[in-house]
Amino acid sequence: MAMDRPTAAELVSATRDFLTDKIAPELSGFNAFQLRIATNVLAIVERELEIYPDAESQERAMLQTLTGTDNDDVKLLERELAQKIRDRDVTLKTDGLKDYLWQSVMTKLAIDQPRYARYRAVKDS
Amino acid sequence: MEEFVAQLSAAMTRHAKTGPIENPSQLSGGASQEMWRFSADDNGSSRDFVLRRRHGGVEDDGGLSGTAITMRAEAELIAAVEAKNVPVPRVRAILDKQDGLGAGYVMEALEGETIARKILRDEEFAAARPLLAEQCGAAMAGIHDVAISSLDGLRPLPALEQLAMYREIYDAIDDPHPVFELAFVWLEDNAPKVDDLKLVHGDFRNGNLMIGAEGLRGVLDWELAHLGDPMEDLGWLCVTSWRFGEIDKPVGGFGTLDQLFKGYEDAGGTPVDPARVHYWEVFGTMKWGVICMMQMSAHITGATKSVERAAIGRRASETEIDLLSLLAA
Structure with missing residues (x-):
């Protein structure tokens, strides 16, 4: 089954536009500041819905190689990788670790804070 | 409120010999402190003051339960660094039990700007910016020169002890991040062994620095002061998050390492160890x-729910890209 339009991202986007265009001008002070944070959060959700599905399957494959398991759950795979780094079984000298870390962090920033100066500098380099 | 004003007036007269207080207004303080601004006649002319006290006017609980120090220790060390020519607000009254206001102290109000984005971008501070890194270095040299035997209630926090503290907090949140694990391993393997612990401000960065058109006017927020590796203050000011987008100026978004180190050494600081600053x-x-x-976790667990705390959880990734740039470029 496929859900009907609007997509989840489109629904969030409509809500964000309403808050930005109609509600923000009505507010001042603390609540205006909090609303700006809230609309930024909705923008994160929109980007996550758009970017994450493809990134997740790529990162799953990299994590399965790094951890040597075929688990499907990315969160569990990441937990396992974290443990291996902590135990020093996986280090920066391990094939693929550096690539995985950079790729996953660049995906996170593309979703969380695409205007972060370091992200833009790395992306443009 | 009336009782509070009367008590504060009496305390100011008793400790600082000022007239009755006027126009008290509460400032946005931290979670554990309350801040008030007011004016009073000081030897013939009106002066603005700031009261900083424990939230709700309670007594100090010893201070060592968390990372923050007691109000009295804070006030005493501000006076101690002032004697070393560190720009700080002058402390005029340290409250005691007789004042009935709880633990706290009163300082002379400093005028200026603490908001980093303004300091780093506004025309008003254009002349100050090239001076700041050297001035910060000089201020740190003064802080690190205080005789620690004169200070009470400060906790020794060398690198490995602090590392254990943050690792415990991180483990309790139970949301493992491979990049943080990598950083913990590196920090454990590269921890400097420093026998000669100094007074360390502990939070010397944009936001806690009062800046005027001519440069640094005051180093604020001493509650995280402790005994530690003096290079900690230099390194913390260089963390990318405090550059507020000006990532090519490693010191606070306003200066170079050379300027910071020169300011430090010219003011009598021991020779800077760049590797430890990097650490x-x-x-x-x-x-x-x-x-x-932690902020994110406080929201998720329901301890203090707010969209602001939720959102800050998605800023941890900023520090991950900064850590990778430092450790795995």
Whole structure:
């Protein structure tokens, strides 16, 4: 089954536009500041819905190689990788670790804070 | 309110010999402190003051339960660094039990700007910016020169002890991040062994620095002061998060390492160890990432729910890219 339009991202986007265009001008002070944070959060959700599905399957494959398991759950795979780094079984000298870390962090920033100066500098380099 | 004003007036007269207080207004303080601004006649002319006291006017609980120090210790060390020519607000009254206001102290109000984005971008501070890194270095040299035997209630926090603290907080949140694990391993393997612990401000960065058109006017917020590796203060000021987008100026978004080190050494600081400064920059980047996770966790667990705390959880990734740039470029 496929859900009907609007997509989840489109629904969030409509809500964000309403808050930005109609509600923000009505507010001042603390609540205006909090609303700006809230609309930024909705923008994160929109980007996550758009970017994450493809990134997740790529990162799953990299994590399965790094951890040597075929688990499907990315969160569990990441937990396992974290443990291996902590135990020093996986280090920066391990094939693929550096690539995985950079790729996953660049995906996170593309979703969380695409205007972060370091992200833009790395992306443009 | 009336009782509070009367008590504060009496305390100011008793400790600082000022007239009755006027126009008290509450400032936005931290979670554990309350801040009030007011004016009073001081030897013939009106002066503005700031009261900083424990939230709700309670007594100090010893201070060592968390990382923050007691109000009295804070006030005493501000006076101690002032004697070393560190720009700080002058402390005029340290409250005691007789005042009935709880633990706290009163300082002379400083005018200026603490908001980093303004300091780093507004025309008003254009002349100050090139001076700041050297001035910060000089202020740190003064802080690190205070005789620690004169200070009470400060906790020794060398690198490995702090690392254990932040790792415990991170582990309790139970949301493992491979980049933070990598940083913890590196920080453990590269921890400097420093026998000669100094007074360390512990939070010397944009936001806690009062800046005027001519430069640094005051170093504020001493509650995280402790005994430690003096290079910690230098490294923390270099953490990318405090550059507020000006990433090519490593010192606070306003200066160079050379300027910071020169200011430090010219003011009598021991020769700077750049490797240790780098260590503490890595440490500070990890620390800010863990603090972002803590804020997020306080929201998720329902301890203090707010969209602001939720959102800051998605800023931990900023520190991850900074850590990778430092450790795995």
